[in-house]
Amino acid sequence: MSVRGHDMDQRFLLACAQAGDERAFRRLVEPYRHALEVHCYRMLGSAHDAEDLAQETLLRAWRALERFEPRAQFQTWLYRIATNACLDELERQPRRPEPVDPFPDRPSDQTASPTYDPAARYAIREGMELALLRAIQELPGRQRAVLIFRDVLGWTAPEVAEVLESTVASVNSALQRARATIDQHLPETTRPAADPDERELLSRYVAAFEHADMDGLVALLREDAILRMPPQPSLAGGLRIAHFFLETVARGDLTRIRHRPTWANGRPAVTIEVRAQDDTWIPHGISVLEIEEGQIAGIDAFLDPTLLPRFGVPAGR
Structure with missing residues (x-):
């Protein structure tokens, strides 16, 4: 399907879903489901919690769908809901004593922004590394979100500001503080390219x-x-x-x-x-x-x- 055809199909599904069609909503969100779960996993460090929060994200999205403006980016809107759900969870349980647990690999884990920022510090694959995820857990919630969006997914500062309903200056400031903390906790050695053996x-x-x-x-x-x-x-x-x-x-x-x-x-x-x-x-x-x-x-x-x-x-x- 062409990009134009995909956009038309998404607009049709969105209109049906906003009219109350649950099947259309499921079709509309299915392409984003796994990426949202991976995002929640990076935010929380728990595969179990990520699955629950991804479900919570879709439930919140369904309840708020009638207020979604079609001219906005649907993916950005979903990521905003997922991020807020994770931030709510972190407020309830700010310190996580349990370790980061493993997450199975899938090609769709590598979901970058269409305008991937070359200033991002980590490749998408490195964004699932256990050492990096452990270091991310040392950050306050909003700094986690900024670092994941900017340095893992490669979103631009304006894109992140839109998701977090913040300003570019605030995003850049949070990113600077997050990077300083990560540098303190991340091992100096980084993962080499995948070994063919x-x-x-x-x-x-x-x-x-x-x-x-x-x-x-x-x-x-x-x-x-x-x-x-x-x-x-x-x-x-x-x-x-x-x-x-x-x-x-x-x-x-x-x-x-x-x-x-x-x-x-x-x-x-x-x-x-x-x-x-x-x-x-x-x-x-x-x-x-x-x-x-x-x-x-x-x-x-x-x-x-x-x-x-x-x-x-x-x-x-």
Whole structure:
């Protein structure tokens, strides 16, 4: 469909939806649903909360639809509602003690502004990086929104000012303060371009557990690798990490751990299931791998079985 045809179709759906047609409204908002969920995830750092807030956004949009002016940008209007919903949530729970949890990759995560600003500091893919998202959680709500719009999505300052119903000067000031805070909390090293061998390394990681290949697992891990398991303390050292998996998680048998390869937050990842005594597989969590120079430099383990359905694995036994 041409751009003109798409605009005409959207105007028709909008008119029907404003007349009370719920089916037209669902068709109208469906192209934006996932992008709104990703936006809420970046704002809140929680995949569970993001899903709820995306639903809340669409509910608020439906209730306010009759007041929407057709000459305005529908996407901008939806992002304003989503951002306000997130800001309301942050006011209710300003400090989030829980860690950022993983989010499955989809091509539509890379939703930039049609007028993408080259001054944006992070590529869209980097905008899903766990390290950046953790740093974003240190910001006050409106600074989070400004940084995400400006430095991740690449929106211009006037676009952001429109969403936040603010001024360009206020947006620029908030961005300057947000960048200073991010620079304090973000690691100096940034993610390199995607390694074409990442998929192969991911397969070898899965196979090491399938074949109880302890030596192969140790070889995949850098000597200074870090295993992060919030809220538990981190574990340093490739050999220590391998023995932790073998002795603590697998109870002496690596084949008791089953991994399924996937991708999360722009990185290779695995779902985790542990075999019970009755040979059923119990969902355990998600591990996101950090790969540098052909080895695993870090593992972010999220021991929460309720995360698995997002990655295609049932949460129950």
